[in-house]
Amino acid sequence: MLEKALTGDRRYWSWIAVLSVIIGVGGWFYLRQLHVGLGITGMSRDVSWGFYIAQFTFLVGVAASAVMVVLPYYLHDVKVFGKLTILGELLAIASVTMCLLFIVVDLGQPQRMLNIVLHPTPHSILFWDMVVLNGYLILNVVISRTSLLAERRGEAPPTWIKPVIYLSIVWAVSIHTVTAFIYAGLAARPFWLTAILAPRFLASAFSSGPALLILLCLILRRFTRFDAGDEAISKIAVIVTYAMAINVFFILMEIFTAFYSDIPEHVEHFRYLFVGLDGHTRLVPWMWASVILAVFSLVLLINPRTRHGRTTLPLACIAVFASIWIDKGLGMVVTGFVPNPLGEVTEYWPTLAEGLITLGIYAIGALMVTGFYHIALAERGELGT
């Protein structure tokens, strides 16, 4: 099956070459980071988690979102998603892999990472995150492999895979819940100490992930013979719409609670995000961009005509993805540390090295998605235009 990834046209190989170069550059900077230490990043004593952990958090959401095509297909018999479940599962594999890589590059002593397994610690949420992420990875590898093999033989998938798929549906929710618990259980960080964090993570995941899936389907339609079908795409668009609306609603809940109660340590973080604190305003333009993109995407998505529009739907999906990426991949993690527990503001911005390592990991994910989708389409004879 995997050998199918080794035959492709010129365009396929050029794309792989581009990704390989980006991965190589990222790899080189990672070697620098191993040598110098995490001091080559923009992180500091005060903002001790940054871009890496934020990307990890964002991508756990993308990984979990596979469930948004798997669940309707298996539990509600939405037949049009039949062709899409495999794409969702393969996207999940690539996303979880990126998550794990982001954790590894964030470790100060990566060569000791097996200590998490050698000294299992059930009272640490990070331990459970390791368990659920690796479990989710294995589940999706097993499920996608089994269904592709069955498809190749022209048979129905074996019956034992059904319960595994049901398990993966629950498991998808667990990965993002546990990831939220990493943050939401810390008394030291009032910004994250909110019961709505896990629901918020799920809502943002179930909008950004399916938005990405729509974009991938449209790209596949353009470059291959694979067509997800208009009905399937518009059904996903409805999911994106609801999830995005709920996501925005949840954020407004947070803002109400913080500002109406007016407890300084809750308000300060939101101030830092939207107006700046003590003259520090680095994230302010980004957060307003995120707000504008969110509103823009909702306008396009809620209106049925633009939701089905050939140009407006991709626009809306890009807006959803970008808005949530800024919120989760930039604002959410860093702002937990600003101001620090002593009330001082230290700002954070990623360095070039940090950015290139991040880009390298995204390129690994893109390479995996490319290879996996290439295999899946080759198995079905849907490659080429």
Place this chain on the structure above:
Amino acid sequence: MTVDRRAFFKLAGLAVAAVELPVLGAARAHVDPPEEQPLKGRRWAMVVDLAACHRYPGCTRCMDACRREHNVPSIPDRKHEVKWIWEDSFGHAFPAQGSPYLDSELAGKPVLLLCNHCDNPPCVRVCPTQATWKREDGVVMMDWHRCIGCRYCIAACPYGSRSFNWVDPRPYIKTLNPDFPTRTKGVVEKCNLCEERLAEGRIPACVEACPAGALHFGDLADPESPVRQLLESRFAVRRKPGLGTQPQVYYLV
């Protein structure tokens, strides 16, 4: 009879020992552990007398002693600083506990900060490898061999008491104390309540170095201990008591 390698060496060793007793005697003098007894307690704590501390403005002896004792680097880049015991303003040490009319004496003066060696330490709860844990006598320990540098403990500490080694600290250590390790890049560190000194029967270096008698160290589980009597006779506050971490560094105000 079969003799495995280990058993053979043991026998051989006995034979050697029998004929080499005088030599071994010489060796004993060299490597034997010292005679002093470790300090034992059930709940170690620190009491900081702010008024006494403020009688020595500009004094840095406790911090200097800690730096020397534990090879704490002096890194000029604020972002990469490593702190074990340091000073900060009252407002930063006790956010939300001051008032606009706070005694200007207190408001302008520094407060000594260090790891609180909490009774219910959130850093210990989150550590995924048990590289940090609470000892039975209350010392919150760090095992720098085991730490993977995930920095979850830094996120969990409400007191900013933990530092990460963003770079190799060695070049920033002025005088190396060979009796205590330095740290490597990529691990988290913090005040260890001088557990290495307690093991040798000595009190923490900062307490010993303080010329003002502003730092008191002792066992709160012992009703006769001076720290316990200080807390029973004078008003003391702790940092962020509302979080339930039960800090074991008390400040007399």
Place this chain on the structure above:
Amino acid sequence: MYDAGKILAGLVIFLLLVTTPVWWSFAMGAEVRAPKLVLPEGRRACVLPTGEMKATHMELLNRWRDLAVRHGDRVMTTWDGRKVRRSLTQSCLGCHTDKDKFCDRCHDYVAVTPYCWDCHVAPRGGAS
């Protein structure tokens, strides 16, 4: 087997490359000399018999590390009844005073770089 020729040729090239250090050393007539270690004078016994120390000192140090740091158990009774503090810098380097001529020579010979010295300070023989 498909492409048997190519596969076999590939395997041969692979084997040649993998064994480079071996045949290259033979070809260049490299001479291998076991490292000469400087042992402490006037002492014959370490905390375990020499053979065991040679083979398992790294495991012993790992054990010492956990016992001393994590369990506060800092004193060891040796095979011949002496009491020794579990400390790399104080006990080991107390006798083996020259790290260069003891630890490093052998570690260099077998091409290992233990990271003990990233943190622990050798009394003599450099802090590297």
